[in-house]
Amino acid sequence: GGVLLSTWTDRDLSLAGRVILGGKKKPYSKLVRFEEPLLRIPQLAIHLNRDVNIKGLILNAQNHLPPIFSLQKKSSPDEILKKMISGKLKCRPADIIGMELSLYDTQPGTLAGPEGEFIFSGRLDNLASCHSAMNALAESTKKDPVTRVIAFYDHEEVGSETAQGAGSSFLKDVLERITEDREIFFRAMAKSFFISADMAHAVHPNYSDRHDAQHMPIINGGLVIKSNAGQKYATEGLSSAWFEGLCKKVRVPVQKFVVRSDLGCGSTIGPITAANLGIRTIDVGNPMLSMHSIREMSGSKDHEAMTQAFKEFFTESSSPGKLE
Numbered sequence: 308g309g310v311l312l313s314t315w316t317d318r319d320l321s322l323a324g325r326v327i328l329g330g331k332k333k334p335y336s337k338l339v340r341f342e343e344p345l346l347r348i349p350q351l352a353i354h355l356n357r358d359v360n361i362k363g364l365i366l367n368a369q370n371h372l373p374p375i376f377s378l379q380k381k382s383s384p385d386e387i388l389k390k391m392i393s394g395k396l397k398c399r400p401a402d403i404i405g406m407e408l409s410l411y412d413t414q415p416g417t418l419a420g421p422e423g424e425f426i427f428s429g430r431l432d433n434l435a436s437c438h439s440a441m442n443a444l445a446e447s448t449k450k451d452p453v454t455r456v457i458a459f460y461d462h463e464e465v466g467s468e469t470a471q472g473a474g475s476s477f478l479k480d481v482l483e484r485i486t487e488d489r490e491i492f493f494r495a496m497a498k499s500f501f502i503s504a505d506m507a508h509a510v511h512p513n514y515s516d517r518h519d520a521q522h523m524p525i526i527n528g529g530l531v532i533k534s535n536a537g538q539k540y541a542t543e544g545l546s547s548a549w550f551e552g553l554c555k556k557v558r559v560p561v562q563k564f565v566v567r568s569d570l571g572c573g574s575t576i577g578p579i580t581a582a583n584l585g586i587r588t589i590d591v592g593n594p595m596l597s598m599h600s601i602r603e604m605s606g607s608k609d610h611e612a613m614t615q616a617f618k619e620f621f622t623e624s625s626s627p628g629k630l631e
Contacts, residue, residue, distance in 0.1 A: 312366045314600040319344035320410045327405030346374035412601050431603040436504035443617030455621050473576035501588045503577030507531035509594030522565045524594040527606035529560025533590040541577035541588035550589045557619045559612045
């Protein structure tokens with residue numbers, strides 16, 4: 308889907324990421340994060356762009372999105388940044404041989420609304436699903452013959468075809484090593500169930516025509532099961548029915564999402580994992596607005612409901628069985 312570029316303008320931004328340092332024997336990496344605002348991407352004043360409210364904000368990624376970092380003339384931006392990083396990591400600027408840094412919004416997440424019913428935050432897609440899964444696994448029964456696994460991947464938004472992405476052999480390799488026997492691994496996959504949890508599109512009250520009239524999930528209306536005839540989502544009849552029954556056990560409401568027939572459909576790691584493992588899969592997510600904006604919006608009740616559904620999943624000893 309990509310990023311909503313306009314939302315990154317006029318925000319208080321800072322830097323975080325990985326720094327590569329030269330070691331005595333080989334390079335090594337350290338993480339760094341600056342808490343204070345350091346950069347900004349200012350919009351052009353309306354006096355110089357009179358048609359912006361009529362024609363919309365059009366941004367050229369190369370020309371219009373470089374952030375303003377410093378006005379110093381004695382030192383280059385690279386020198387300034389290395390000096391700041393060296394102060395953080397207690398090293399010399401000369402020790403820094405590489406940087407993999409990203410901008411981020413310094414405004415923290417918050418509960419909002421008259422009753423705290425909303426969550427306003429960056430990166431809800433898809434850290435919210437990761438948070439629910441991690442909480443559910445941490446609180447699940449310790450003694451259980453069933454192997455429970457969660458996998459958090461990098462690079463889902465750029466295609467997943469990396470060593471750290473869902474398109475890699477990482478998950479399959481780990482699961483096969485757990486079973487220790489290839490034949491047992493194949494049997495285990497046939498009996499297993501995979502939940503691909505990625506946030507879903509709530510209907511926008513100002514743009515309700517962008518949804519199919521029969522599939523309009525709302526914030527705090529419950530967890531969303533996502534389906535697509537073109538297999539952009541991995542949900543199929545049996546996986547949907549089984550998971551919906553699981554949600555019913557713990558009184559978690561369920562909504563359905565199918566994209567309009569005349570719109571393209573985004574995808575998830577669900578179809579990738581289903582194809583790599585041959586495992587029965589469902590695509591689910593909580594409804595949200597402003598997906599891929601620097602500042603997203605979801606429901607606090609939905610987050611609790613997803614966590615509850617995942618807890619039930621991790622304690623459920625049965626599964627829908629092998630693919631048929």
